[in-house]
Amino acid sequence: MKLAVLGVGLIGGSIGLAARERGGAEVRGFDPDPGTAERARELGVLDLVADSVPEAVAGAEVVICAGPVRALPGLVREALEASEAGVVVSDVGSTKLELAESVASMEQATRFIGGHPLAGAETAGVENSRADLFDGARWFLTPTDRSEGLLFDRLHSFLAALGARPQAIGPAEHDRAMATISHLPHVLANVLASRAAETLVDGERRSEVGRSFRDTIRVAGANPAIWGDIFAANSDAVAAEVDAVISRLERARDLLRAGDSAALADWQQRAHDDRVKLLESAVPGGELFELR
Secondary structure, eight states: OEEEEEOOSHHHHHHHHHHHHHHOOEEEEEOSSHHHHHHHHHTTSOSEEOSSHHHHHTTOSEEEEOSOGGGHHHHHHHHHHHSOTTOEEEEOOSOOHHHHHHHTTSGGGGGBOEEEESOOOSSOSGGGOOTTTTTTOEEEEEOOTTSOHHHHHHHHHHHHHTTOEEEEOOHHHHHHHHIIIIIHHHHHHHHHHHHHHHHOOSHHHHTTOOHHHHHHTTTTTOOHHHHHHHHHHTHHHHHHHHHHHHHHHHHHHHHHHHTOHHHHHHHHHHHHHHHHHHHHOOSGGGGGGGOO
16 A cells, blocks of 8 residues: 655654555655655655655555644645545544634545554654554544545454454544543643642752652653643643532542541542542553553
8 A cells, every 4th residue: 555644753754664564555745844744754764755745645545644733734735725525534633623624625635634643752753763662552543424434444454454443433432532631641740740849949948859759750841842742732622620629629628627537538539449440441541551
């Protein structure tokens, strides 16, 4: 098969590698940075480097848009306009509703099926691409009422061949779920890191923080440009989750001020039980522990 990858960073590069090594695909790629695209070819991510989006998608059966969230609406629209009938266009962005709405009025919107792989790494860039990055990873697909069934099936089969576990979910449902299990943790980590920086003014005291604290703030301040776009694209859902957490924190504050050890122990037990339910669950909320 012929694949076009638009954007060859870690995710786009890993898609190209996996498609070539596991599916025998011919992969043509485009990146706004010509040096990045050429490096991707040198690393075996791409067979051919294209100078433009139309050149990259020419003859492709599947097109994957792997640009930053802020760039995806324009990139997807360009890919749909440049590709031929019967070509499925998808993306890898972590927010879906805004993107789906941005292309909904297009005649070619029937060929767009949003996607979001729950996979990643601590490192970025095409140099860190891995053919096994998606092994066992959930890959959400967000078709709309207008999406063509045959194209969904083609995309589903393609992603399964990469080692992923594709699953259909509505764009709005996807964004609500990500607000809880992905975006909210970053908000909380940011707040906790800033609060601790204000109160732990002594360098020696900072060195004594426990592992639980370090684990909790691990993602604080992660890639500001990327996360600024993610928060903005899913602002309503994330803000709603913050409101819900504030309500729970207020109840926790009241429990703590009351100082009833039995009530506090019961609160702790309920949190333990909820965590066990998540770990044992087969629904998306339980799969947050699979994020890499």
